[in-house]
Amino acid sequence: MKPLEEFKDELEKCVRCGTCRSVCPTFRVLGRETACARGKLTLIGSYLGSEIPQSDEYVRHIKECTLCGACKGSCPNGVDTTGVFAAARADVAKNKGLPFAANLIFKNLVSPGKTVPLALKLASRFQGIFLKDAPAENGLLARFPLPLVGAVMASNRLLPPLAGTPFLDLPEVKGLGVPVAHPSGPRVAFYAGCGVNYLMPNVGSASIDVLKRAGATVIVPQGQVCCGMPAYSTGDLGSAREMALKNLEVFEAHSLDYIVTSCATCGYGLKKLFRDLLFEVPELRARVEAFSSRVRDITELLAHDLDFTGKGRGMAGSPVRVTYHDPCHLGRAQGVRDEPRELIAGAQGVELKEMKHPCSCCGLGGGLSLSNYDLSIEITRRKAESVRDTGADVVVTACPGCMVQLRDAMHRYGVKAKVAHVVELL
Ligand code: SF4
Ligand code: SF4
Structure with missing residues (x-):
């Protein structure tokens, strides 16, 4: 990843049109210029021009961002806003160190x-x-x-309660270090990620179950570690790079057709971040390309490659009305929007009712729920109200991080809808 100074060209591409303000979740809540991409780019430009120091106030404005990418997606000039913001965070971490x-x-x-x-x-x-x-x-x-x-x-x-036994330590999962199920089916390695491993092993188990029913030979490589996205968004590129390298080695030890995950953020990290972090080493490029090109979100694999649409079992208590929240790292970042909807709508006894702004950020991303919880959960207020307006029994998504934030918001804003992962409907 380039150092911040090398993003000066990106800063110059910004023509100050303000389109990014209309889609920015932090600007919608805070209503001030420094909360949106245009304001942050101006601040970063002033810092690089030595007009302002890297003060606590500067750092606060840089962190007031979920890294949702809505600004990047809407920018008519194609400014790589999130690339600039990630580099600015890495620059802060380099100069000031990370929180203990x-x-x-x-x-x-x-x-x-x-x-x-x-x-x-x-x-x-x-x-x-x-x-x-x-x-x-x-x-x-x-x-x-x-x-x-x-x-x-x-x-x-x-x-969320911590799992008594992490997913990767479950006896039935440890046994999946060697392939099982359909010897003739595609060989699919499951990447759990921290959310599934430590908080939601049930989502991991449901994922393995549906992959097997869809005809895959499932492998769960032991030794896999965090995808590196939390370290990357905090600016700790050294740790993110080490995690990427470790995962590369662990999955390379298996002969695989696909690497699949039930976490939108991990999927984005494995597909995209790996390239950003490891392409700097020329001799790693072919290995990283072979790894990243095999990565699929589980909804993508089930709907496209395993032809599972229309075969989902639905949920206990069916018929149920369900609405779907697009995780930023799946819809916007990976372009996977139709596949989860096809799987949901095709599940038995499930009615899919779209909410307003399904792709607006839930407020958790970019470490905002830790650095500024009040802002983070205020962003989720609009999401909770959109869910309530649909009358849905369940709000479904495809990211354990979004699930944590949505559960908190449903509780806080008094919305009755339960929160579930797409695989729990299948
Ligand atoms: S939309 Fe793009 S060009 Fe317009 S102000 Fe925002 S970052 Fe700058
Ligand atoms: S990444 Fe999202 S939260 Fe951050 S400035 Fe852009 S639109 Fe706003």
């Missing part, structure tokens, strides 16, 4: 070894001291305000 907690987490996610499982086992055992069950919700609430990665966690914030 983020540094600790990323270093441990590079090589989970025994540290992460042990820490999570302890955390899952003692989470009841700090957190309590939310009645009728799939989540936990803080008993009192808690520090959370540099911010204070609101006591009415709904958190």
